[in-house]
Amino acid sequence: MAKSCVMITAGDGYLGLQVATRYLERTDEPVLIWVHAQEQPDFQAKQQRVASQLNRFADRLTFGGGDLVDEQPFQGVKPERVKLIIHSAAVTRFNVDADTAQQVNVEGATKLMEFASRCPSLQAIGLMSTVYTSGLRAGPIREVAFDDSGGFANHYERSKWQAETMLMSQFAELPWRVLRVATAIADDESGKVTQQNAFHNTLKLFFYGLLSLIPGKPQTPLYFVTGRFAADAVFELMQQPASQMIYHIAHTRQESASLGELIDSAFEVFLQEEDFKQRRLLKPLYTDAEAFDLLVQGVNSFGGGVVNQAVSSVAPFARQLFIDKAIENQHLVERLSAYRAPDPRQLVRSACEYLIQTRWGRTR
Amino acid sequence: MSDVFIDHLSFALGDETHSVEDAAKNGKTLSTAAVLREAGFIQHHVCRDGASAYDLAKRAVEPIREKLGDIGAIVYATCIPINGNIGSFDKYRQSRDVKHLMDFPASHLQADFGLQRAIVLGLNQQACTGLLGSLEVARMLLLTEPETRRVLCVTSDRFPTDALYEQSYNLISDGAAACVVSMEPKGYRLVAWHGITNGAMSQASDDETVGSYFNHTHRLIQETFSKAKLTIQDIAWVVPQNTNMKAWQILSRLLPIEFKRVYFRSVPEVAHLISGDNIVNLKYLDDEGTIRPGEKALLVMAGYGLNWQCVILEKR
The missing domain is CATH 3.40.50.720 (NAD(P)-binding Rossmann-like Domain)
Incomplete structure (x- = not known):
C-alpha cells in the first residue's frame, strides 16, 4: 500500500x-x-x-x-x-x-x-x-x-x-x-522579491513619481x-x-516597522539612486481615508492605466493603514525552535534595494 | 517692503464654444466626454481659424484700456512659446530672415494701446504658472525701477489648430487674461509670492505630472505661508487653476481648508484657460462681491517645466 x-x-x-x-x-x-x-x-x-x-x-x-x-x-x-x-x-x-x-x-x-x-x-x-x-x-x-x-x-x-x-x-x-x-515582502532577509503584492506596487508608484499621497497614519505598525x-x-x-x-x-508590534518608517526607509534607499535623486521627488503626504477615497474615485479621470491599476490594488487595504494593531505571536514563539525577528527597517531597505536593482522584476 | 497692488482684472476667451461631447467627438481630447464631465468640465473655448493668441491678448486688454494709465512695463506671458511670436514661419522659410521669428506680441500690444513709455518683457518658460510669475516680475520692477509705476501683465495662448485640447487630463480653452500691477493701493495687495521649479521633470508624462501634483502643491503652499508668516487660517479663499475638481477636494483636506472656500466656479464654463485661470476665478469672486475687504486669497498654479507658483493677495 x-x-x-x-x-x-x-x-x-x-x-x-x-x-x-x-x-x-x-x-x-x-x-x-x-x-x-x-x-x-x-x-x-x-x-x-x-x-x-x-x-x-x-x-x-x-x-x-x-x-x-x-x-x-x-x-x-x-x-x-x-x-x-x-x-x-x-x-x-x-x-x-x-x-x-x-x-x-x-x-x-x-x-x-x-x-x-x-x-x-x-x-x-x-x-x-x-x-x-x-x-x-x-x-x-x-x-x-x-x-x-x-x-x-x-x-x-x-x-x-x-x-x-x-x-x-x-x-x-x-x-x-x-x-x-x-x-x-521578500523571499528572505537578503531582500530578494519573487512575488509582488500591494506593498511592492505602492513602492513602485512612489519610485516612479506616480503617487504623492498615502492613506494612513505614520505611526501605524505594519x-x-x-x-x-x-x-x-x-x-x-x-x-x-x-x-x-x-x-x-508574524512579528510583534515592537519587532515591526511603522508606516512612517517604511516610507522613510524606502526613500532613503530611493535617494541612493542617481536618477531618482535628480527627479527630486517628494515623500508622499499622509491623507485621511476620505481624501484617499476621493483619489481612488478621481484616478479614473486624472490618472492613467498604470496608476489606476496600482491605486486600485492598494485602496481596499487603505483602511488598515489607520489602525493600530498590536499583533501577538505567543503561540508561534512557544512552538518554533528558533524564533527570530529580523530588523524590520533593514528588511524594507533590502527589499527596496532589490526592487530598484531589478526595476521591480523587469531585469531580474 | 513697499506694497504693490493688483487691479483691473480682465480676460477673453476663444470665440467658439464647444461642449465636451463635441470636443471628444472632434478628436480634441484623450479622455471621454463622460470622464471630463465628471471632472467638472462642460465646455471649452477655441479660437476660430485665423484668430491668433495676440488677438486674444488685445481682447483681454481692451476692456481695461481706460484704466491702464502710465504703464512703465508690459510683462507678456505665454504658456506655449510659439505664442510669443506672431511672425510668419513661412516668411522665415522663404527669406531665411530670423526677424520673422522675433515679431513679438508685447511690442505690438505696446504700439496698439499707445503705451509708449512701456518696456516689454516676455515670459514663456513657466507654462501655466506664467501669469503668477509675471506678477512677481512686475513687483520686482516696481520696487527696483523708480520710473516704473504701473505694469501691465498679460497672458495669452491659443493652441495650434490640430492640437489636442487636453493636458494632464484637463480640458483646455484658448484665452487671455490681463491685470495691472501698481503701487496704487487699489484692488488686491500682493502679500506674498513663491515658486518652485523641478527642471528634472520638465518632460514629465501626464501621469508623472499628476503624481507629483499633490505633494509639490502642498509644499509650495506651506513654503508660501512660511515666507508670508501666515497660516491656512489666515486664508479666506483658495483660487486655483481650473483642474479636476476632485484634486482640490483632496488638497482642501490636506491643507486643511473647507472645500467651499476653494473658489473655481469657472471650471464648467471656461475650462482650463492655461495660465489665466486665477485671474478668471478671482474676477468672478470679485464681481460677485463674495470676497470682502481684508480677506486674503491664495492663488495656486502648477504647470509644465515643472513649475509651481503661488500668490497670496489681500482684498482692499
Whole structure:
C-alpha cells in the first residue's frame, strides 16, 4: 500500500511551493501538490513547471488539480492517501470581488474541509490565513478566534475570516490549525522579491513619481515577514502534535516597522539612486481615508492605466493603514525552535534595494 | 517692503464654444466626454481659424484700456512659446530672415494701446504658472525701477489648430487674461509670492505630472505661508487653476481648508484657460462681491517645466 502523503493546495504558489519544498527536503514523506487548473493543458503546464524545479524529488512527488469553484475539486485525490493537508489555495488580492472571494476562499475552503473529513488517516489540516482576519479592530490581536464585530477592510479579509470560522465551528472535530500569515515582502532577509503584492506596487508608484499621497497614519505598525520565515514556520507548526491551535506567523508590534518608517526607509534607499535623486521627488503626504477615497474615485479621470491599476490594488487595504494593531505571536514563539525577528527597517531597505536593482522584476 | 497692488482684472476667451461631447467627438481630447464631465468640465473655448493668441491678448486688454494709465512695463506671458511670436514661419522659410521669428506680441500690444513709455518683457518658460510669475516680475520692477509705476501683465495662448485640447487630463480653452500691477493701493495687495521649479521633470508624462501634483502643491503652499508668516487660517479663499475638481477636494483636506472656500466656479464654463485661470476665478469672486475687504486669497498654479507658483493677495 502506498505511503500516505502531505497534500498542499496551491502547492505551486508562492508559499505553497516553499512549504512543499521543505517537506521534500526535510522529511521522507510523499507530497501531493494540488494546483489550480481549469483545463488539462493548464494543469500540465503547472505540473511541468513544478516538476522541473523539484525533479530531484520526482519519486515522492505527485500532482492533482482542479478548480475550487467546481462542485468536487478534489475528486481526483484519494482521501485514504492523505494524512496531512495544508490549504494555501485562495485569492489573496485585496481587491478581490465579493463573489470570487465567497466562491474560492469560503466555499472552496469548505469543500476542502469536507474532503478532509473523509480522510481516514488525517493527522493535521492547516488553513493558511492572514493576520487581517482580525479585520478593522485595533489594539491587542491575540491568537484566538475572532468575531466579525469590527468589520473588514475588504472581501479578502472577510472571506478568510469566514473560512477560519467555518473550520473552527462546523469542522471542529478535524485536527485543525489556523496559520495566520503577515504580509510577505521578500523571499528572505537578503531582500530578494519573487512575488509582488500591494506593498511592492505602492513602492513602485512612489519610485516612479506616480503617487504623492498615502492613506494612513505614520505611526501605524505594519506586519511584514519573509517568505522563508513563513514557510519554515508553517512546516514546523504542522509538525506540532497539538491541534485546534491558532498561530500568528508574524512579528510583534515592537519587532515591526511603522508606516512612517517604511516610507522613510524606502526613500532613503530611493535617494541612493542617481536618477531618482535628480527627479527630486517628494515623500508622499499622509491623507485621511476620505481624501484617499476621493483619489481612488478621481484616478479614473486624472490618472492613467498604470496608476489606476496600482491605486486600485492598494485602496481596499487603505483602511488598515489607520489602525493600530498590536499583533501577538505567543503561540508561534512557544512552538518554533528558533524564533527570530529580523530588523524590520533593514528588511524594507533590502527589499527596496532589490526592487530598484531589478526595476521591480523587469531585469531580474 | 513697499506694497504693490493688483487691479483691473480682465480676460477673453476663444470665440467658439464647444461642449465636451463635441470636443471628444472632434478628436480634441484623450479622455471621454463622460470622464471630463465628471471632472467638472462642460465646455471649452477655441479660437476660430485665423484668430491668433495676440488677438486674444488685445481682447483681454481692451476692456481695461481706460484704466491702464502710465504703464512703465508690459510683462507678456505665454504658456506655449510659439505664442510669443506672431511672425510668419513661412516668411522665415522663404527669406531665411530670423526677424520673422522675433515679431513679438508685447511690442505690438505696446504700439496698439499707445503705451509708449512701456518696456516689454516676455515670459514663456513657466507654462501655466506664467501669469503668477509675471506678477512677481512686475513687483520686482516696481520696487527696483523708480520710473516704473504701473505694469501691465498679460497672458495669452491659443493652441495650434490640430492640437489636442487636453493636458494632464484637463480640458483646455484658448484665452487671455490681463491685470495691472501698481503701487496704487487699489484692488488686491500682493502679500506674498513663491515658486518652485523641478527642471528634472520638465518632460514629465501626464501621469508623472499628476503624481507629483499633490505633494509639490502642498509644499509650495506651506513654503508660501512660511515666507508670508501666515497660516491656512489666515486664508479666506483658495483660487486655483481650473483642474479636476476632485484634486482640490483632496488638497482642501490636506491643507486643511473647507472645500467651499476653494473658489473655481469657472471650471464648467471656461475650462482650463492655461495660465489665466486665477485671474478668471478671482474676477468672478470679485464681481460677485463674495470676497470682502481684508480677506486674503491664495492663488495656486502648477504647470509644465515643472513649475509651481503661488500668490497670496489681500482684498482692499
